[in-house]
Amino acid sequence: MTIAVDSPARDDVRTLLDEHLADMFATSPPDSVHALDHSALLAPSVTFVTACSADGPLLGCGALxxxxGAAGPGGGHGELKSMRTARAARGRGVATAVLARLLDLATARGYARVSLETGTQDSFAPARRLYARHGFVGCGPFADYVEDPHSTFMTLTLP
Known part of the structure; x- marks a missing residue:
């Protein structure tokens, strides 16, 4: 598996992100959906990565x-966005590998912590378990988020 900085505008990535957004809107009220579409992921402040198999097919993606307003060196605050594994690739360690790459990027940038928002519904339980296994703990809303019964907020202090 290769994980590299990539473009969210690739056709296969757009398809995966469209699937991601469709699932978010199918499981959460519209005001509680915070997933980004491919155009928002093109912003200069976003680093987008993909995971591809050795023979090329897209396995998953994520963004940092x-x-x-995050503090300077040693005090920056990153947010994980658009973590998604292709259905056919689930259970193969894709999300763990993408998460590790994004956390490496955050550490290299000198971020003090990385936070995320995910859902509270049962369909988000695997994501919450993944983040907890990697040291993320519950926290309150951060950035522009507000308390929402459909959102779980998690954060990880980086070394």
Whole structure:
């Protein structure tokens, strides 16, 4: 598996992100959907990565963005966005590998912590377990988020 900085505008990535958004809107009220579409992921503040198999097919993706107003060196705050594994690739360690790459990027940038928002519904339980296994703990809303019964907020302090 290769994980590299990539473009969210690739056709196969757009298809995966469209599937991601469709699932988010199918499981959460519209005001509780915070997933980004491919055009929002093109912002200069976003680093987007994909995971591909050795023979090329897209396995998953994820993004890291620096939160506006985050402190300087050693105090920055990153947010994970658009973590998604293709259905056919689930259970193969794709999400773990993408998460590790994004956390490496955050550490290299000197971020003090990385946070995320995910859902509270049962369909999000695998994501919450993944993040907890990697040291993320519950926290309150951060950045522009507000308390929402459909959102779980998690954060990880980086070394």
């Amino acid at each position: 963005t620096e939160l506006v």
